[in-house]
Amino acid sequence: MEGKKVSGIELDQYESKILGMLVHAETYETILAEFKESPYILGDCLRSLVRQKILRILEWDETSNSWRSRIIYDADKLKEYRYQLTSLGFAYLEQQ
Numbered sequence: 578m579e580g581k582k583v584s585g586i587e588l589d590q591y592e593s594k595i596l597g598m599l600v601h602a603e604t605y606e607t608i609l610a611e612f613k614e615s616p617y618i619l620g621d622c623l624r625s626l627v628r629q630k631i632l633r634i635l636e637w638d639e640t641s642n643s644w645r646s647r648i649i650y651d652a653d654k655l656k657e658y659r660y661q662l663t664s665l666g667f668a669y670l671e672q673q
Contacts, residue, residue: 586629586669591622596670602635602644602661620655631666635659 588596591614598611605619612619626632627650635644636658644659651657662670 586631586665588626588631588669589622591618592626592631593673595619595622595626596631596662596666599632599660599662599666602659604659605656608660620652623655623660624652626660626666629665630663631669632660633663635661 591612595608595612598608605623608623609616609619623632627634634647634650636647636650637643638645647658
């Protein structure tokens with residue numbers, strides 16, 4: 578797996594592929610359908626991108642009836658969230 582380094586961030590081919598899918602917030606199922614790789618690889622990549630602050634996790638908030646950014650999330654329930662690029666993620670895409 579060859580990585581590409583942009584702006585001090587090095588991502589592998591799978592992580593780079595996922596970033597290109599996330600101009601808008603997307604569900605796990607939508608990403609998986611477009612990703613066309615193992616769900617295990619997708620889960621690992623999503624967790625890695627969140628850890629690197631390239632993606633943020635959005636969770637539905639019943640009180641406000643809107644998607645809210647989460648700092649803490651359940652890594653075993655990735656299907657319950659939406660994923661959105663952070664400014665760092667957009668900066669990476671712009672420099673590719």
